[in-house]
Amino acid sequence: MGRPPCCDKEGVKKGPWTPEEDIILVSYIQEHGPGNWRAVPTNTGLHRCSKSCRLRWTNYLRPGIKRGNFTDHEEKMIIHLQALLGNRWAAIASYLPQRTDNDIKNYWNTHLKKKLNKLQAGTEGHSKDQGSSTSSQAISRGQWERRLQTDIHMARQALRDALSPEKPSTLSSDLKPADGFLISTTKPAQDQSTTTYASSTENISRLLKGWMKNPPKSSSARTKLAKTQHSFTNMVSGFDSTSSEGATSAANTTSGVELSDAFESLFGFESLDSSNSDLSPSMSPEASLFQDESKPTLISDQFLSLIDKWIFDEDAAAIQGKDMMTLDHENANFF
DNA sequence: AAATAAGACAACCGCCACTGA
DNA sequence: ATCAGTGGCGGTTGTCTTATT
Structure with missing residues (x-):
């Protein structure tokens, strides 16, 4: 016997969600909590696949999601994390708790990729202008891989420091995965405050x-x-x-x-800002994020350094201990 | 004003990992 | 140890909006 489909293909509605459906879904989750997605279409009468319900919730209706323009800082975080982790959007999103992996992925594909391509093209053009290859330009693949390893090691170290229980306050939230987020998907609704769900x-x-x-x-x-x-x-x-x-x-x-x-x-419900302040600093599996070797994008050493410089020069203070959430609040206030 | 192209983003699909029986 | 069920993830597609001709 084959595995049954996650949902009955016939009679399943596809395409954009209507506000009606959203309300139904949110009200159901408010009552029962997220999870057991298979039961959602049955219990709500929504003609949607369980997967679709889950995605709609996680990508759009979930409380605390920030939409709209990405801030410079978010942009830089994404670029750096992408360079370190590759296209592991969920992992990257765990460092930007207000953004969904889908959002980040879309932003990467539509904005950042082009931006970086331009940047890279500019860099290459610049080196061409300079003509002969200098020693730094002639870094061998092995060398740049070593530097990348060093980069990863440094990031790993920073992450370890950040997650260290001995340094709770500001440092720990610096580069902190937040995949625990506001709501644990396994927690029953009763455990959540009303405003938590209502904020969605x-x-x-x-x-x-x-x-x-x-x-x-x-x-x-x-x-x-x-x-x-x-x-x-x-x-x-x-x-x-x-x-x-x-x-x-x-x-x-x-x-x-x-x-x-x-x-x-x-x-x-309270403002997003206030709900975000509830973000629970869950210790996450991402602490072992770098254990299995990530798939760093193959970008040139020169280019990586450029990005590093770009990111860290400007945000050295932030990286060295400024509370990320504070930053996010500052960014939020910017809107 | 209409047609077309390009861009942005929401949603879907298929695969994989995890969990419990 | 095996297998079915479920949820999560990343890649891709579809649709809507905006810009350009």
Whole structure:
């Protein structure tokens, strides 16, 4: 007997998620907690594959996800980590707790790759201009590999230092994987504070705002929207007995912004910033990240040094102990 | 204004690792 | 020790938006 598919291929909806579906999924997770994804489509009535539900949650609805532009610092982190780890996006994402691996992967593929190619091309062009090969340019493959090894070793050491329990405070959070994140996927919902899950509604609220700001033009889509509002209102009223007031106001308005604002106030979640401050510093398997040899991208020694310089010159303070979360907050304030 | 190309990002697919029976 | 079930990961594709002609 073959292994059954993770979901019944027939009758499974694909494509972009609607706010309706998001709300259903979030409300279910609020109640039951993330995990047991196989049961999610059955229990929620969502015509989605369990995998799709999980991905939607982890990549979009999960609390504490930061969207929008990547900061310079994030960009540099990604570049350096990619150079060290290769395309291990999940590992890289563990160092940028507010970003998902998918987000980082996309950003790498659409922005950073091109940027680095340009940079590299510029570097090569520059060396060509200089004509003859100097001794530093003629570094043998073995030499640059050794330097890469040294790089990796240094990073490993830094990581070990950072994770060392003897140095808890600021240092430990410097280059700290955060794959424990806000919610352990194995923890039952009861263990979580209400606001933890509720904060994920901010993502939905944002989605709704976007949805309302750019309402679908087709009549069918408008019908869908109306339906969304309706079901949303129903859900809100059934979600929390204290929410009847908000539900009423949501039902009484046709303004999407008001609707989503009401949504926000209903769940009473705090700002992303505050929720992020809850990030638990879990000790993670990534502590052994470098144990199995990573697949460093084969970039030239010269280029790697360039990146190193680029990253570490500017952010020496950050790398040498400035709290990463503080940095992230600073970055967040930038938006 | 319309058509087309390019870019950005959300979502899917297939493979792999882990876990429990 | 084996195997089925499940979740996680990385690569890829599809769709929507924006820019250009």
